[in-house]
Amino acid sequence: MTSVVLQANEEPERAQHGAGQGFSAKGHGEGGPADRRIIVGYGFWVFLLSDVIMFASLFAAFAVLSTATAGGPSGRELFDLRTVAVETGCLLASSFVCGMASLAVQQRSQKWTQIALFFTGLLGLIFILLEIHEFARLVARGAGPTRSAFLSSFFTLVGCHGLHVTAGLLWLGTMMAQFWAKGFRQSIRYRFLCFSLFWHALDIIWVAIFSLVYLVGVST
């Protein structure tokens, strides 16, 4: 109901504000300050890059320790590429459906936004469940994080990505609730812009994990 009140109070005179109409930033400060949408995206992008740098240090630790198996099992014996392929497919499809959700938000379609976000979350959930299943299988056969430095760094790196996806799922749920309860307000669209950047960035990190941890681990 609040959104109805807000709609009534809105002023239509926004064309007087800084930027040239219909254009966003032209560079070199022309046409006034950049869109707030651009600035929000940039700020979150800087956060994401710092997150990627944290993952880079975990990757560095894994790369250094990948041969330190302490007489225990190596990646070649442990990794099941079929599970990894399904996980990869889930996350990639989830990222694609999240892109569809952002188009639905642009079109202001509540129905398609909710449907696309639901499937984004469902695919993410399948990914997480597969990963938990894989971790449980490794721990059950005595290849838990305490077995060797290689496995400690493996669980830290892949588990950290899994925690990011879990946090993303909680964020996704709150975004669905906010779109449902409050409609396509500008502030909520900015939050969703940040969420979609986060979700796509997690997929990029997964590309590095499945390539450099699983595929290279199996081939060497």
Place this chain on the structure above:
Amino acid sequence: MSDEHEYADPSQDVEDSAPGDEPEAAGDLGKAVRGYVLGLALAVALTAASFWTVSTHLIYAPGVPVAVLVLAIAQMGIHLAFFLHITTSPDNTNNVLALAFGVLICCLVVFGSLWIMANLDHNMMPMNEMLKMQR
């Protein structure tokens, strides 16, 4: 699905707007969908190629990690371009520069760690020699 929650005209949606704020361009929906579908198709093709690379015996074995690395970098580029919409437009200059800096730091962290740790490993006394000295 109550209509009262939906703004009929996005240009009227101005609460907490900053100076210079413009509504996002709705653009051509079909074109946008095609962009995502193309990105998905390229990403699937590159993923399939990397899984194929480790399962085949056609590729010289020591070259497989390099092939996987190249395919991974290509796929990250696809994700950046088609899903994160990092482009060459003026709106994106800051994003591209931040990305370049992030890539620089990542390379320093990863290759620096590998280099230093390999060097330490190379110069360290073997463990059995060290144990002999302690006796």
